[in-house]
Amino acid sequence: xxxxxxDVTALARKDLLVELRSRDTVPAMLLFVVxxxxxxxxxxxxxxxxxxxxxxxxxxxxxxALLALVRSFVAERDEAVIDGLLLAPCDRSAxxxxxxxxxxxxxxxxEAVALPAFALFYEPVTWELIAGxxxxxxxxxxxxxxxxxxxxxxxxxxxxxxxxxxxxxxxLIVGGVGATLAENPGRYLGFLGLYDLIFAILSWASFEYVxxx
Amino acid sequence: xxxxxxxxxxLLWAPEDADQGPSQRIFYxxxxxxxxxxxxxxxxxxxxxxxxxxxxxxxxxxxYTAVHIGVIFGLLTLVTGSIWAKISWxxxxxxxxxxxxxxxxxxxxxxxxxxxxxxxxxGPRRARTSAVYALFGAVLLPVSFLAIRLADQLLHPTPxxxxxxxxxxxxxxxxxxxxxxxMLTLAGAIYLIELTGKRIDARLRELREQLA
Numbered sequence: 001x002x003x004x005x006x007d008v009t010a011l012a013r014k015d016l017l018v019e020l021r022s023r024d025t026v027p028a029m030l031l032f033v034v035x036x037x038x039x040x041x042x043x044x045x046x047x048x049x050x051x052x053x054x055x056x057x058x059x060x061x062x063x064x065a066l067l068a069l070v071r072s073f074v075a076e077r078d079e080a081v082i083d084g085l086l087l088a089p090c091d092r093s094a095x096x097x098x099x100x101x102x103x104x105x106x107x108x109x110x111e112a113v114a115l116p117a118f119a120l121f122y123e124p125v126t127w128e129l130i131a132g133x134x135x136x137x138x139x140x141x142x143x144x145x146x147x148x149x150x151x152x153x154x155x156x157x158x159x160x161x162x163x164x165x166x167x168x169x170x171x172l173i174v175g176g177v178g179a180t181l182a183e184n185p186g187r188y189l190g191f192l193g194l195y196d197l198i199f200a201i202l203s204w205a206s207f208e209y210v211x212x213x
Numbered sequence: 214x215x216x217x218x219x220x221x222x223x224l225l226w227a228p229e230d231a232d233q234g235p236s237q238r239i240f241y242x243x244x245x246x247x248x249x250x251x252x253x254x255x256x257x258x259x260x261x262x263x264x265x266x267x268x269x270x271x272x273x274x275x276x277y278t279a280v281h282i283g284v285i286f287g288l289l290t291l292v293t294g295s296i297w298a299k300i301s302w303x304x305x306x307x308x309x310x311x312x313x314x315x316x317x318x319x320x321x322x323x324x325x326x327x328x329x330x331x332x333x334x335x336g337p338r339r340a341r342t343s344a345v346y347a348l349f350g351a352v353l354l355p356v357s358f359l360a361i362r363l364a365d366q367l368l369h370p371t372p373x374x375x376x377x378x379x380x381x382x383x384x385x386x387x388x389x390x391x392x393x394x395x396m397l398t399l400a401g402a403i404y405l406i407e408l409t410g411k412r413i414d415a416r417l418r419e420l421r422e423q424l425a
């Protein structure tokens with residue numbers, strides 16, 4: 001158990017350190033999410049309700065997440081890092097967990113910028129929104145990492161990942177927007193938690209099958 | 214096998230006599246198609262699970278064929294549902310109809326399955342990846358249904374349209390069951406035909422490679 005956790009920590013640390021040194025993904029994500037929020041202002045008519053603004057925020061977060069997910073497997077695929085990881089004497093699912101944690105960290109960083117920007121441009125941010133975003137992050141990172149591994153094996157990587165991901169992301173959007181807007185957000189937050197639990201377990205269990213040659 | 218398919222189609226036409234309004238008739242086709250599509254996706258997920266758990270390689274083609282037929286039936290569900298919506302309510306599409314929305318999501322999901330298969334090199338990796346994806350589809354089904362219910366409550370607080378309940382008279386129920394059996398038989402027949410075809414294709418390819 002301790003070995004497993006230290007494997008996971010080592011793998012997550014690796015991704016975070018690589019990002020810290022190369023600064024590829026996170027600055028792009030930050031810029032992308034703020035730019036998207038600005039574009040939405042022009043896309044929404046003047047008298048739009050807060051419903052539309054909340055919905056747009058979630059779409060912006062979703063597509064920013066796709067950016068992070070596409071990038072997260074690029075190094076593994078291009079420089080054959082994945083072969084090295086597979087040869088390492090660790091449980092394959094530890095690779096999944098390490099990657100999920102690092103993607104979650106990137107998303108959290110992006111949201112730390114996106115939510116204040118949203119509060120500035122549109123609507124104040126409530127605790128329910130933050131909770132919803134945090135829960136949805138887990139789901140996005142978990143499912144996205146697995147799908148990223150699937151897409152990395154194919155020829156049309158960047159095209160395939162959004163295609164695979166969007167249908168699975170629909171429940172997350174429903175939960176997230178619901179948590180932001182509904183009178184009793186508890187139900188939607190509960191649903192997000194359920195989604196996270198089910199799909200995290202499923203992804204954790206099936207990662208090995210996806211990544212083995 | 215073809216005889217079974219023909220019999221299935223013949224059974225479909227018979228119950229059209231025993232019902233009330235002309236627009237209601239499509240219910241006999243639409244719902245069995247929908248249930249058959251669910252059955253196909255469930256079968257695909259079961260075969261996918263067998264592939265991963267037991268390492269049964271033949272299950273890859275079986276799972277793939279089941280998804281293919283499921284998508285066809287899913288498309289038919291959406292089309293017949295759309296037609297029914299137009300006849301009953303005057304609109305081609307409505308977001309308040311939960312089953313249709315669920316099918317739309319599933320249709321998108323399983324269409325992406327084909328994208329996944331076509332853009333990956335054939336081999337055990339593709340088989341396993343497709344299997345995992347098919348399993349995700351089976352799990353997505355109930356989760357999406359829950360999500361749609363939640364979304365409905367958020368975006369459409371007053372339900373405008375109610376689905377026909379299962380309160381059916383005896384003759385309607387029998388007709389419905391016959392149609393359901395017919396649809397499942399049809400799907401099963403198409404499945405067996407397609408599977409045989411795909412297996413022959415694969416075998417032919419193997420022989421060609423051996424000769425070359």
